[in-house]
Amino acid sequence: MNTTVLTTATYNFSAYMIYLPIVIALTVFVSQFLFKNSKTFMIDIFHQKEDIAMATNSLFKIGFYLLNIGFALCIIEFFQIESVERLVVALSRKIGGFSIYLGIMMLLNLLLFLKGRKHAMNKEKLIENEDTDI
Numbered sequence: 003m004n005t006t007v008l009t010t011a012t013y014n015f016s017a018y019m020i021y022l023p024i025v026i027a028l029t030v031f032v033s034q035f036l037f038k039n040s041k042t043f044m045i046d047i048f049h050q051k052e053d054i055a056m057a058t059n060s061l062f063k064i065g066f067y068l069l070n071i072g073f074a075l076c077i078i079e080f081f082q083i084e085s086v087e088r089l090v091v092a093l094s095r096k097i098g099g100f101s102i103y104l105g106i107m108m109l110l111n112l113l114l115f116l117k118g119r120k121h122a123m124n125k126e127k128l129i130e131n132e133d134t135d136i
Contacts (some may be wrong), residue, residue: 013083020093025074029067032108037063043115047122062111065131071105074100 035100044055077096083089 011084013089015078017080017083017089017092017115018078020089021078021080021096022074024097025083026071028101028104029070029074032104033063033066033070035068036108036111040115044092047115047118049122049126066107066111070104073103093126 033118038092040062042057045052048055048058077100080092080096083092
């Protein structure tokens with residue numbers, strides 16, 4: 003009994019090999035940019051205690067990497083890409099969707115930093131008011 007297995011060449015492996023470096027590079031770029039510029043917020047939040055601010059910033063950065071690269075890996079599945087045209091379309095959808103998600107995550111982190119800074123400033127004003135009342 004001789005059975006012939008008919009296989010069709012797909013571009014799925016190519017899709018994975020293109021997708022992974024792009025989403026990892028995007029995540030690293032956004033993370034570096036966000037957390038380099040968030041140092042000022044962290045120092046304000048922790049009342050000029052730079053060691054605690056930088057340690058917390060590093061923890062946020064690791065969490066950002068884990069969350070975003072983990073999500074990128076969860077959505078990696080491609081289905082039967084049989085032409086270069088479909089490869090481009092599939093990659094555009096996946097990378098575009100991931101970019102939108104990454105932008106939302108960046109904005110949420112920025113909102114957290116702004117909220118933390120506002121809270122720290124309000125706490126500082128309360129302490130100053132208590133000192134002047136005495």
